[in-house]
Amino acid sequence: MVELGRSLPVYEIRSGRRLRPSSGWVTVLSGASGVAAVWLADHFGLWYAGVVAGAVLGLGLRGASRVAGAAVLAGFFGWLLPLGLRAVAGQPVGRLAERVAGILGMGGGAVSGAATLFFTGILGALLCLCGAWLGAAIRRIWG
Amino acid sequence: MRRRMGRWANVVVAAAATGSLVYLAAFGAGPLPPLGAAFNPGTGVWASARDAMLPGDTALRLPGLVQPVQVRFDEAGTAYIDARTDHDLFLAMGYLHAKNRLFQMDLMRRQGEGRLSEIVGAKALPSDELELQLGLVRTAEREWNQMKPDDPARMALLAYTDGVNACIREERARGTLPMMFKLLGYEPAPWTPVDTLVIQGDMTQTLDFTTTPLDYALLVQSLGYDRTMAWFPVLPPNAQHPYDPGPYRKDPPAPMEPSLTATPASLSKEAFAPSPSAGAGPRATPGMEDSAAAAADATSRGAAAMTTAILDVLGRLKDLPAGAIHHGSNSNNWAVDGTRTASGKPMLAGDPHLNQTLPAIWYQVAARSPSYDFSGVSIPGTPVVLIGKNQHIAWSLTNVQNQATFFYEEKTDSAHPHQYYWKGAWRDMQKIEYDIPVKGRAPEHLTVWMTVHGPVMTTKGQTLSVDWIGALPSPDMQVLLGVLRAQNWTQFRDALQNWHAPSQNFVYADDAGNIGLISAGYYPIIPNGDPWLPLPGTGESDIVGTIPFDDIPQVFNPPTHIVFSANQREVGPDYPYYIGTTLDFFDAGYRASQIHDALEKGRMLTMRDFEALQNDTHDLLAQRVVPKLLQALDGQALSAQERAARNLLSTWDGDMAVNSAAASVWWTFWNRYLTDTFQPWWDALHVPVEQDPDLRVGPGLTSLNQDLEAWTLFDPNNPAFTAPGRAPRTAKDVMRQAFSEAVADLSKQLGGQPADWTWGRLHARQFPSLAQIPALGYGPRPSGGDRWTVDAASGGLVSKAGPSWRFIVDWGAGAEGVYPGGQSENPASPWYDDGIPLWWDGRYRPVWRVEDAAPSGQAGSHPVVRATWTLTP
Incomplete structure (x- = not known):
């Protein structure tokens, strides 16, 4: 019997989670760990590490938004930060991006180059996100 | 329960989405490469950003070296290899080539070996099939097998191969293979010496394989024999300057290398390569699908059958990549001795005209070891400098253009399947089988049939085989190593005795005051029949040998003090051997005459004078014909536009400058003049230009330019000016018509003001990417020059061929060179195309020796060394 004037338990739980002050930090820390894992694995050519990292996040974290946030963070930055580091080291990442855009038929110029870089980040994020989705789905089976 | 099912459904959907994405990332789809491997930031295309950085000082371990090697790079990326053993020199060269041009090298070997389909799919199958038919890889394997264990060329090839493979292993381990491998989703196989020899074969095919006999046969069938030989004669009708x-x-005749099928009688269906039946099923040589029917038809060999066969071969040859076979003539080289130079020492210049691509065909290098000390340009994939200099001699090449491709009509019969009649007996054709790997589908099986003459190109209508000199083993590597070591003319000439193909004009100048030119290569001798037509395959018209080496065109220290070649016919009309016809891409002689005139007038010549000549855009044909055109227009009623166009021509000096309006008028006029003279004949006599575009009336048909020039100057009433069935015309009549049409054309295309019709609005140069990716190419950019100027722009109004390397040596002042490209194939590297602005502006870079780049070099006489690599065993 549901008591009038009281929230359903599920809402209590969700509102309790929303209020937890450490929630954002958990997401960021999890995402950062993912970034490190993805970065390291990509260094050895293991591009699919993003899927694995996402799956681990999905299995380990609770809350759809937290899982999604951490996965996007891990994938997007796990793939883009190394490129940023290359650029800082003086490697012509921007010029290369423009050339790659041209090869892919996206036209030349800085905008196309930026789009190629963004696409790279999105690809990393998608791989991680799919893995996270799968991980979260499996975690729900296990309860 | 429903919730549980929903959770399972969620898992299934998530797994499906993840699986799809992973599949796409792992294998790609359609035009998409494997996205994961291609774009991952550690080892995907982005790793190329590191190799795009200019090199710094570093120490590297290079397995296979005997001693440490120093490699210095100047500011343009030219490498200076300082090795203590010959072996290490070639190993370092292989490593550097692969480091800078690995994808280009892989593409070139794939083209020659018929393995392009493996990486780009079925669209490259026609090219692969043709290459396997022609047999570059068979020739390369034979060349390799003929090399003795202690042959310096064999040792150089092995060391070079080790260097390439060291780089492949290193790049693979670091994930830094060139980006094109990642985008195409494959890794290069280990390099072999045969790959190098196949690349040598690629160049031979580009410079030496022609379809001229097939073109002649079509012309004879349509125009008739007499008219064909009058308009496409053996000897040029215009005035030329042979260098000898x-x-x-x-x-x-001197003996030649035996062909692969020299002893046909005992041969019977020998399989050269295993060919499991798996795949898309057996497939005969293209053109042999209906061999039984073709054999039956062979009893009635008529013109129609021959036409069918020819059109089949020509139709399939069109599927080869641009420039894969020989289609034109444009290279220059010359030398003068010290009596004509300011330095008092000989000078030499060379600019080979090839398809201009990015990356360029050349990689500039200098190298030194106990036996070698050379500088110049090399073709990536080969361990030698092709054009350059050593301590004492300098050399450069142009194409000889002599006929090297002969087609044979094989006598076949349905009662003798897979046999042909030769020298009084039926012989078995030899059978060679291949499985061609094709990306995304099962391998394609190919059977190549061989006669004593060479591969059967078709049996449609008529069994046609081809005897191509480039298919014979040619010890080019041994010869080039001999050239690199030569210290004088005698050693240089001796080395060239074994050069078979592609036949080349080697110009020479040394520091002892000598100059020379020799057209090395095989010149096949046919005892019976017209070699410029398909020949009977029954034996009487087989090649019986070559022109002896002492009889081939050559000069040494001539009394004129100049030597020069620009693809013109090298010898005069009384030369006692047949070497080819005007349709064999011998140049019409305009560049050669211009070079001759400039050098003959030259006194106190300097490198600046040679630079000016290499970059000269004056059109000699225009200088000869425009006065006749102006005469024809005298007293004619002209429109205002025509008068303005005429005035442009009357003050023009023939310079095809980018900003010249007169150049546009001339070019358009000349094309119209050709068309108005010859097209009525082509139409009336049904020359099959749709099936054979090489026969279209235009400047590309060299013979017609020479005819029209000669008739205009000396025979203006030639009956050819009168179109069949029309009123009589003279040269003047046709010129007036052509001029009027040209002005109308330009007015329509470029507007009503003739002064605005600048040549650059019609004409451009373009350097396409080798991978046919527009974004990686250069241009089109408005440009001066045309196909007849010394600074040649070949291939039409958007020229894609021309001087691929400009090289000048003054033995009293130094050496310089430039090519339109850069040392790196990495499109993000500053060294990808940094040579283009220099080349475009007619500027040069010094060509140094290794000792100049050594730290002890004096200021001002050495290159600025940007980085040093120390390679250790």
């Missing part, structure tokens, strides 16, 4: 004016000598 004689006197000549004639001797019995």
Whole structure:
């Protein structure tokens, strides 16, 4: 019997989670760990590490938004930060991006180059996100 | 329960989405490469950003070296290899080539070996099939097998191969293979010496394989024999300057290398390569699908059958990549001795004209070891400098253009399947089988049939085989190593005795005051029949040998003090041997005459004078014909536009400058003049230009330019000006018509003001990417020059061929060179195309020796060394 004037338990739980002050930090820390894992694995050519990292996040974290946030963070930055580091080291990442855009038929110029870089980040994020989705789905089976 | 099912459904959907994405990332789809491997930031395309950085000082371990090697790079990326053993020199060269041009090298070997389909799919199958038919890889394997264990070329190839493979292993381990491998989703196989020899074969095919006999056969069928030979004669009808004016000598033919199928009688269906039946099923040589029917038809060999066969071969040859076979003529080289130079020492210049691509065909290098000390340009994939200099001699090449491709009509019969009649007996064709890997589908099986003459190109209508000199083993590597070591003319000439193909004009100048030019290579001798037509395959018209080496065109220290070649016919009309016809891409002689005139007038010549000549855009044909055109227009009623166009021509000096409006008028006029003269004949006599575009009336048909020039100047009433069935015309009549049409064309295309019709609005140069990716190419950019100027722009109004390397040596002042490209194939590297602005503006970079780049070099006489690599065993 549901008591009038009281929230359903599920809402209590969700509102309790929303209020937890450490929630954002958990997401960021999890995402950062993912970034490190993805970065390291990509260094050895293991591009699919993003899927694995996402799956681990999905299995380990609770809350759809937290899982999604951490996965996007891990994938997007796990793939883009190394490129940023290359650029800082003086490697012509921007010029290369423009050339790659041209090869892919996206036209030349800085905008196309930026789009190629963004696409790279999105690809990393998608791989991680799919893995996270799968991980979260499996975690729900296990309860 | 429903919730549980929903959770399972969620898992299934998530797994499906993840699986799809992973599949796409792992294998790609359609035009998409494997996205994961291609774009991952550690080892995907982005790793190329590191190799795009200019090199710094570093120490590297290079397995296979005997001693440490120093490699210095100047500011343009030219490498200076300082090795203590010959072996290490070639190993370092292989490593550097692969480091800078690995994808280009892989593409070139794939083209020659018929393995392009493996990486780009079925669209490359026609090219692969043709290459396997022609047999570059068979020739390369034979060349390799003929090398003795202690042959310096064999040792150089092995060391070079080790260097390439060291780089492949290193790049693979670091994930830094060139980006094109990642985008195409494959890794290069280990390099082999045969790959190098196949690349040598690629160049031979580009410079030497022609379809001229097939073109002649079509012309004879449509125009008739007499008219064909009058308009496409063996000897040029216009005035030219052969570099070897004689006197000549004639001797019995010299023997040649035996062909792959030299002893046909005992051969019977020998399989050269395993060919499991798996795949898309057996497939005969293209053109042999209906061999039984073709054999039956062979009893009635008529013109129609021959036409069918020819059109089949020509139709399939069109599927080869641009420039894969020989289609034109444009290279220059010359030398003068010290009596004509300011330095008092000989000078030499060379600019080979090839398809201009990015990356360029050349990689500039200098190298030194106990036996070698050379500088110049090399073709990536080969361990030698092709054009360059050593301590004492300098050399450069142009194409000889002599006929090297002969087609044979094989006598076949349905009662003798897979046999042909030769020298009085039926012989078995040899059978060679291949499985061609094709990306995304099962391998394609190919059977190539061989006769004593060479591969059967078709049996449709008529069994046609081809005897191509480039298919014979040619010890080019041994020869080039000999050239690199040569210290004087005698050693240089001796080395060239074994050069078979592609036949080349080697110009020479040394520091002892000598100059020379020799057209090395095989010149096949046919005892019976017209070699410029398909020949009977029954034996009487087989090649019986070559012109002896002492009789081939050559000069040494001529009394004129100049030597020069620009693809013109090298010898005069009294040369006692047949070497080819005007349709064999011998140049019409305009560049050669211009070079001759400039050098003959030259006194106190300097490198600046040679630079000006290499970059000269004056059109000699225009200078000869425009006065006749102006005469034809005298007293004619002209429109205002026509008068303005005429005035442009009347003050024009023939310079095809980018900003010249007169150049546009001339070019358009000349094309119209050709068309108005010859097209009525082509139409009336049904020359099959749709099936054979090489026969279209235009400047590309060299013979017609020479005819029209000669008739205009000396025979203006030639009956050819009168179109069949029309009123009589003279040269003047046709010129007036052509001029009027040209002005109308330009007015329509470029507007009503003739002064605005600048040549650059019509004409451009373009350097396409080798991978046919527009974004990686250069241009089109408005440009001066045309196909007849010394600074040649070949291939039409958007020229994609021309001077691929400009090289000048003054033995009293130094050496310089430039090519339109850069040392790196990495499109993000500053060294990808940094040579283009220099080349475009007619500027040069010094060509140094290794000792100049050594730290002890004096200021001002050495290159600025940007980085040093120390390679250790």
